[in-house]
Amino acid sequence: MELICKTTGRALLAEMRGELDHHNAAHVREELESRFAAAGMRNLIFDLSGLRFMDSSGLGILIGRYKTVTALGGQVRIAAPSEQADKLLRLAGIHKIIPMYENLQDAMTGL
């Protein structure tokens, strides 16, 4: 699992690559929290285009960051989930609270 963070406009862009499961969830959570705080951005965009697999541990990560970011008045968006991730996100109803976009360009629009 690889996490690449960069700032774009008023958002931190978190690109996830590989497989997100319980084994690496704690590390990803800590990295995201620390990178988001250090970046001083208001919003967070998850780029899932390189994420080959995620299970409900990944849902926990996304929901946790949604709570953190929205508590600070920011927005969270999800870009380019795979079919597997998309199915999981919709099953959990994540798409009802975090806007999901087919590609990164659309997710970045307006932020």
Added chain:
Amino acid sequence: MENKVKIILDARSVNEGFARVAAAAFAAALDPTVEELADIKTAVSEAVTNAIIHGYEGKSGRVCMEMTANGNLLTVSVTDRGRGIADIKQAMCPLYTSKPHLERSGMGFTVMESFMDSLAVSSRPGEGTRVVMTKRIHG
């Protein structure tokens, strides 16, 4: 003809990835679609993760994964000898988690139930938990 595999895993998170890849490799003989394979991997990942997190709670132990292919029917069982579940009905409720501090989503059993055709959970406090899932592969 029936085919069976039994794998014993140390209850360590690093083995979660191995378990789902092993399940996918076993199921591949049934010629599943990409979506069916992804469903199996996701459900197995949830079951093995549950055994490690909730069954053993970080303590050492073994997780037994057995897979059977019979015709186009795949059966996967995941068994631990951990602490067990006192209230299975509550544990299977969507969004219920006994470990909110770990940012668990509480969706593990819901995912297993939704991505497979059937799910049966049996458990005894202090003795362990067994999860049996089936999926008919249409290919």
